[in-house]
Amino acid sequence: xxxxxxxxxxxxxxxxxxxxxxxxxxxxxxxxxxxxxxxxxxxxxxxxxxxxxxxxxxxxxxxxxxxxxxxxxxxxxxxxxxxxxxxxxxxxxxxxxxxxxxxxxxxxxxxxxxxxxxxxxxxxxxxxxxxxxxxxxxxxxxxxxxxxxxxxxxxxxxxxxxxxxxxxxxxxxxxxxxxxxxxxxxxxxxxxxxxxxxxxxxxxxxxxxxxxxxxxxxxxxxx
Numbered sequence: 049x050x051x052x053x054x055x056x057x058x059x060x061x062x063x064x065x066x067x068x069x070x071x072x073x074x075x076x077x078x079x080x081x082x083x084x085x086x087x088x089x090x091x092x093x094x095x096x097x098x099x100x101x102x103x104x105x106x107x108x109x110x111x112x113x114x115x116x117x118x119x120x121x122x123x124x125x126x127x128x129x130x131x132x133x134x135x136x137x138x139x140x141x142x143x144x145x146x147x148x149x150x151x152x153x154x155x156x157x158x159x160x161x162x163x164x165x166x167x168x169x170x171x172x173x174x175x176x177x178x179x180x181x182x183x184x185x186x187x188x189x190x191x192x193x194x195x196x197x198x199x200x201x202x203x204x205x206x207x208x209x210x211x212x213x214x215x216x217x218x219x220x221x222x223x224x225x226x227x228x229x230x231x232x233x234x235x236x237x238x239x240x241x242x243x244x245x246x247x248x249x250x251x252x253x254x255x256x257x258x259x260x261x262x263x264x265x266x267x268x269x270x271x
Contacts, residue, residue: 099151102151105140108140110140122154126159130162131164135162139162140161140162143158166226168225171212171222171223174207177207178205192228193229199232203234207231211230212228
């Protein structure tokens with residue numbers, strides 16, 4: 049009992065010494081420094097309190113973005129250009145991040161500009177396709193069906209010719225996306241060549257074709 053009282057008195061006596069307060073001050077200082085380092089690191093990586101609300105820059109032009117670069121350190125990169133007949137060339141028509149989002153300084157933005165001219169594509173080969181098949185293929189290339197005219201041919205409804213601006217356009221030719229392609233379609237009333245075993249040597253209408261010809265090409269004539 050006496051020994052415990054002596055230890056207790058010695059602890060209180062030690063607290064009154066300068067060495068105790070020096071060690072306590074050192075511990076507090078180290079703890080405070082550790083907390084400060086953590087907070088500063090957190091602020092450095094997250095930039096807490098510096099969120100910036102993204103403005104809607106659609107409708108602006110790329111040259112108009114200089115003030116954003118200077119004030120916030122933003123970087124703007126053109127990701128793509130898309131032709132839109134309702135937009136002026138060079139106008140920003142899409143952006144990422146979206147308007148209203150919260151970002152930090154020095155963020156990189158990606159924008160899509162309106163192109164001055166539509167992109168060029170290769171003209172597909174539509175010959176011998178049905179009208180429906182030709183239209184579907186044109187749509188995949190960003191092209192449109194223009195005027196449709198019927199020409200003499202036994203292949204009823206099949207594409208016989210493909211024209212652009214009144215001239216035949218060969219497959220593989222470059223053409224602006226959105227262009228209209230005129231189609232010549234078979235009317236199914238073309239004239240058939242006479243078989244060698246017939247008397248006449250000139251073309252005859254389908255309805256007068258020899259029986260052997262109709263049997264040989266019956267599926268095609270039936271179209």
